[in-house]
Each structure stands twice: as structure tokens, then as C-alpha cells.
Amino acid sequence: MSRHHDTIAALATPLGSSAISVLRASGPQVRDLMEGLFAEALQPRVATHLDYRDVAGVLVDDVVATFFAGPRSYTGEDSLELSCHGNPYIAQRILEDLFKRGCRPAEAGEFTQRAFLGGRMDLSQAEAVMDIIHARSERALAAAQQQLRGALGRRMEALIEELLGAVARVEAYIDFPEEDLPAEDKGRVDAMLAKCEQGLAQLLASNHYGELLRNGIKTVIVGEPNAGKSSLLNRLVGSERAIVSPEPGTTRDFIEEGILLGDHFLRLIDTAGLNPTPQALERLGIQKTLERGQEADLFLWVVDSAGPLGLLPEELLRRMTPENTLLVLNKADLGAASPTLPERLAGLTALRVSALTGEGFEELRTRIGAIADAFQVQVGGEMLAINARHADALGRAKTSLGNARQQLATRAPVELMASELREALAACGEISGKVDNERMLDHLFASFCIGK
Numbered sequence: 001m002s003r004h005h006d007t008i009a010a011l012a013t014p015l016g017s018s019a020i021s022v023l024r025a026s027g028p029q030v031r032d033l034m035e036g037l038f039a040e041a042l043q044p045r046v047a048t049h050l051d052y053r054d055v056a057g058v059l060v061d062d063v064v065a066t067f068f069a070g071p072r073s074y075t076g077e078d079s080l081e082l083s084c085h086g087n088p089y090i091a092q093r094i095l096e097d098l099f100k101r102g103c104r105p106a107e108a109g110e111f112t113q114r115a116f117l118g119g120r121m122d123l124s125q126a127e128a129v130m131d132i133i134h135a136r137s138e139r140a141l142a143a144a145q146q147q148l149r150g151a152l153g154r155r156m157e158a159l160i161e162e163l164l165g166a167v168a169r170v171e172a173y174i175d176f177p178e179e180d181l182p183a184e185d186k187g188r189v190d191a192m193l194a195k196c197e198q199g200l201a202q203l204l205a206s207n208h209y210g211e212l213l214r215n216g217i218k219t220v221i222v223g224e225p226n227a228g229k230s231s232l233l234n235r236l237v238g239s240e241r242a243i244v245s246p247e248p249g250t251t252r253d254f255i256e257e258g259i260l261l262g263d264h265f266l267r268l269i270d271t272a273g274l275n276p277t278p279q280a281l282e283r284l285g286i287q288k289t290l291e292r293g294q295e296a297d298l299f300l301w302v303v304d305s306a307g308p309l310g311l312l313p314e315e316l317l318r319r320m321t322p323e324n325t326l327l328v329l330n331k332a333d334l335g336a337a338s339p340t341l342p343e344r345l346a347g348l349t350a351l352r353v354s355a356l357t358g359e360g361f362e363e364l365r366t367r368i369g370a371i372a373d374a375f376q377v378q379v380g381g382e383m384l385a386i387n388a389r390h391a392d393a394l395g396r397a398k399t400s401l402g403n404a405r406q407q408l409a410t411r412a413p414v415e416l417m418a419s420e421l422r423e424a425l426a427a428c429g430e431i432s433g434k435v436d437n438e439r440m441l442d443h444l445f446a447s448f449c450i451g452k
């Protein structure tokens with residue numbers, strides 16, 4: 001059962017004109033609240049159309065009210081959802097009235113925090129709720145849904161189970177300080193730890209993909225001035241976002257647009273042209289381009305197919321591989337033969353397109369999608385994509401495990417090893433939140449929305 005004594009209320013939908021607005025309240029006073037409002041206890045999970053009158057008896061709106069009796073509610077507490085007409089003035093008046101009736105304003109993420117504290121979901125699932133709200137692509141949504149359904153939690157449980165087994169074996173020897181672990185047990189424990197370490201490594205490998213899902217795939221468009229970079233961005237975005245100019249060197253600042261391409265969310269970044277002989281002002285833009293290039297997940301290298309193939313700065317070329325780069329031979333409409341690629345670039349996929357006519361863009365989108373597909377990491381057949389908090393905890397767990405294995409190999413005292421393993425366990429437990437770290441929790445839920 002929940003330990004909260006107060007009842008919280010908040011608007012669950014954005015403030016604005018819409019078909020409906022939803023308010024929710026959760027906590028021990030919800031039943032009294034209903035009695036006071038509607039002079040009846042509503043049947044759980046049945047939507048009821050009722051008049052909403054404020055404490056002074058003035059009609060505010062007609063609403064659809066749904067009561068969720070704890071523990072069968074989102075928070076695990078008694079909860080009430082009210083749908084009113086989607087007018088911010090009405091929603092605000094109802095909310096203020098709920099406060100007058102004893103509710104207090106919910107803090108950001110407090111409903112979900114209560115769900116977590118009430119044992120309705122583990123911490124990784126609570127985070128998945130936020131991921132679902134913010135998912136901007138099919139893939140991001142699919143990963144968030146898996147996590148909400150407990151995929152990460154289950155994986156961690158299996159790992160923790162395995163670790164506990166190893167700890168039990170090791171700790172059995174703590175009381176016998178003279179004795180070393182028998183070779184047989186040693187081998188067994190090491191095999192168990194190796195398996196855990198591998199499991200951790202697999203999960204950690206999904207961290208980068210998690211970033212791509214949550215932040216979008218950073219797609220940097222590079223190339224010489226006038227190659228058609230801005231035109232390419234415009235066509236991909238489908239609007240005239242970047243300034244296209246026949247004068248070389250016009251794009252000195254960055255233009256960034258989020259686009260949904262197939263199942264993927266991309267952050268397309270147009271850059272200043274990489275003029276081999278720049279003017280002073282251009283030089284600054286070029287410096288910035290190089291910086292952005294260092295963070296790029298995907299490169300679209302645009303060249304003017306009618307001109308000679310200029311080379312890019314070495315620091316960019318070094319980062320470009322067939323797995324992350326498409327060579328876009330633009331201005332195909334001018335009918336020039338494709339430039340021949342130097343040997344070191346022969347592995348790059350080259351595509352002929354015209355940003356002017358749109359020719360080749362179907363293929364370009366498909367190729368970008370294929371590169372993005374290949375970024376996906378599968379963990380044991382499931383699509384998992386951990387976040388930065390998970391990566392931090394798992395990284396610490398892995399370090400502790402590594403230390404323990406080292407100690408096992410060098411016949412260090414069993415206590416030391418046991419303590420490392422305990423640390424690994426604690427770090428693993430942080431993923432689902434089976435630790436009492438209030439500051440961490442407050443910090444985490446504070447990043448949620450009000451009303452969630």
C-alpha cells in the first residue's frame with residue numbers, strides 16, 4: 001500500500017483549446033472528494049456523465065468522471081479522472097476547485113512516482129512511461145513499449161539471480177578464512193561471473209542506440225560550398241527551411257531540422273560548405289562544421305556530380321565509414337558522368353540524386369533507413385535501449401565484476417571479492433530502483449511532466 005496521506009491533483013493534458021481536457025486526482029481522499037462532488041460513489045472503471053459544480057454550488061461544466069479504486073489504478077491509489085470541455089478556463093476552474101476541496105497540486109511526475117513507490121511498476125518502467133510520451137519514431141516507441149512491459153527489468157532480474165548465486169558460493173567461504181576456494185568452485189564462480197559480465201556488456205552496447213532513439217540520429221550534411229547541401233536538406237524536410245543561394249558560402253550557421261524518415265527520427269544538420277580555400281568569415285563556419293562532424297552518427301556527403309570530386313578535411317574523412325556515410329552525387333539532372341572515386345572511398349555507397357528535381361530521393365531515403373536500421377542493437381532477441389542512468393549503473397556493476405574476477409584469479413581474500421560482488425549487485429538493483437536513494441528518485445521524477 002502507498003504511504004501517502006495527501007491527495008494530489010493536476011491537469012493531465014496540455015492547457016489549450018481542444019475537444020476535451022483531462023484532470024486527475026489520486027490519494028486517500030478521492031472517495032470523499034467524489035461524494036462531495038457528485039453525492040454518490042462512482043462505480044469503479046465506469047465512465048459517468050455528471051455536472052461539475054464548484055464548492056459554492058456554481059455549475060462549471062458537465063464532465064465524464066471515472067473512478068479507479070486502488071490498487072487497480074495507475075498510481076495504485078484511489079484515483080479519479082475527469083474529462084471536461086477542452087477550454088483552459090474551465091480546466092483551470094475545476095483544478096482550483098479541487099484544490100479548495102483539499103487536493104494539493106501534483107509535482108512533476110508525481111503520479112508515476114506514486115505508481116513506482118506503490119509497487120505498480122519498477123523504475124525502468126517508470127522511465128519508459130516518459131520515453132513513450134516523448135518517442136518520435138516507430139523504433140523509439142517500440143523500445144519504450146518493451147521497457148514498459150518490463151523487458152529491461154526481467155533481464156536485470158536474471159542477471160541479479162545469477163550474481164546472487166555467485167555471491168552465495170563465495171560467501172560460503174568467508175567463515176573459513178584459512179581455506180581457499182576449491183579449484184572446482186573457483187572455476188564455477190568465474191564462469192558465472194563471466195556470464196554476468198557478458199550480459200552487462202550486451203546491455204551496455206545498447207546505450208548508444210538508446211541515445212539515437214531518444215535524441216534522434218544526428219545526420220550531418222557535409223560537402224563543398226555549392227554542392228547542394230541546403231537544397232538536399234530542404235527536399236528531405238519537404239519545405240524551404242535552409243537558405244539556398246547560388247553564391248558559395250551562404251550557410252555559415254547551422255540549420256537543424258528533425259525529420260521522421262520511415263521508422264527513424266533524424267536530426268538533419270546542414271553545415272557551412274567546406275571550402276578548401278576559405279575567406280575569414282567562412283573559416284569560422286568550417287571550424288564549426290568539423291566540430292559537428294565529430295558528433296555525427298550519420299554523414300551525408302554531398303558533391304556536385306558535374307564538378308570534380310573535392311576531398312574533405314582528413315579529420316572528417318577519418319570518421320566516415322561505409323556504415324555511417326552515404327556519398328550523395330547531387331545535380332544528376334545536369335547529366336554529367338559520375339566522378340570516379342579514389343580507392344580509399346570505393347567502399348562508400350554512392351547515389352545519384354537531384355535536389356532540384358527530386359530524382360533519386362526514394363533511393364536516398366531507403367539507404368538512410370538501412371544505415372539507421374543497422375544501428376539497432378538486439379539484446380537476447382529483444383529490442384532494448386538503455387538510457388544514460390542505466391549505463392552509469394551498469395558500467396559500475398561491470399567494473400566491480402571485473403575486479404571480483406581479478407581477485408578470484410589472484411587468490412585475494414574472499415571478503416574483498418564478496419564486497420565487490422555486493423557492489424555489483426547494488427548497482428544492478430538501481431536499474432529497477434530497488435534501492436533507497438530518495439535524491440536520485442526526486443531528481444528523476446522531476447524531469448517528468450506535471451500530471452504524469
Ligand SMILES: Nc1nc2c(ncn2[C@@H]2O[C@H](COP(=O)(O)OP(=O)(O)O)[C@@H](O)[C@H]2O)c(=O)[nH]1
Pocket residue numbers: 223224225226227228229230231232243244245246247248249250251273330331332333334353354355356357
Ligand atoms: N541543377 C541543379 N542545381 C542544384 C541542385 N541542387 C542545388 N542546386 C543549385 O546549386 C546552388 C547551391 O545550392 P545550395 O543548396 O545552396 O548549396 P550548398 O552551398 O551546398 O548549401 C543553388 O543555386 C541551387 O539551386 C541540383 O540537384 N541540380
Ligand SMILES: [Mg+2]
Pocket residue numbers: 229230231243244250251270271273
Ligand atoms: Mg548551404
